[in-house]
Amino acid sequence: MKILNSQSEYGILAKLFHWFTFFVLIAQVPFGFYLVGLEFSEERIELENIHILVGISVFYLTLFRLIWKFFNPSPTESKSFFRGQVFIGKANHFLLYLCIFSITISGILKKLYMGEKLNFIFFKYGFEKDNFVLADAYYQVHIYANYLLLALVSLHILAVIVHHFVFKDKILNKIS
């Protein structure tokens, strides 16, 4: 198994980034929705801290993933079954990355504008002043970006199913 991506297949590191992010996100999104439904308590604070720590880890992971992608471009070899297909695929991937950053950065900014100090794993940081209007605005971004993520991931999976069963081009072999 190769570490680097080839023309036709992702390397082991890109595969690990992809599947690790997938498994974290399928837990983190419902966990977020569960969290907001909880009454204020010690347990809620603890769960929120876990949500934040996992979220900040996803931010770092996606950053490393993009740095890796910059130095080791994704496979370029892909069959086109209709015009614009490659563009649609690339747009979907770009929006998925954008969505992950929007979710994590808006979550971070919401907490910082609440006037709280955050644990960024390697350091701790907080703003001097709070601003609840901005905190609420970033929280709205946090919520809507999550809905957008769900829509984009559904499209992404639908595309894989169509590739597999209709185009029969073994697209899953690229990433598994």
Ligand code: HEM
């Ligand atoms: C949270 C869910 C998921 C996210 C956020 C996600 C994100 C991504 C991203 C960003 C890429 C592009 C990688 C790159 O070149 O930089 C990608 C590629 C790919 N993903 Fe996913 N993915 C998810 C779930 C899945 C699932 C469940 C499947 C399989 C059923 C899948 C199959 C693939 C395949 C086959 C590719 C390669 C596509 C190609 O290069 O043409 N993904 N994914």
Ligand code: HEM
């Ligand atoms: C992959 C990353 C993340 C995902 C998928 C995610 C997802 C979610 C979801 C779905 C909600 C429920 C929204 C609602 O319906 O009201 C939520 C709430 C929340 N998220 Fe995230 N989140 C992520 C990262 C973060 C980060 C990095 C932070 C802060 C540093 C954060 C802070 C919060 C807070 C504080 C709430 C609850 C707000 C409240 O009830 O007061 N999240 N998250």
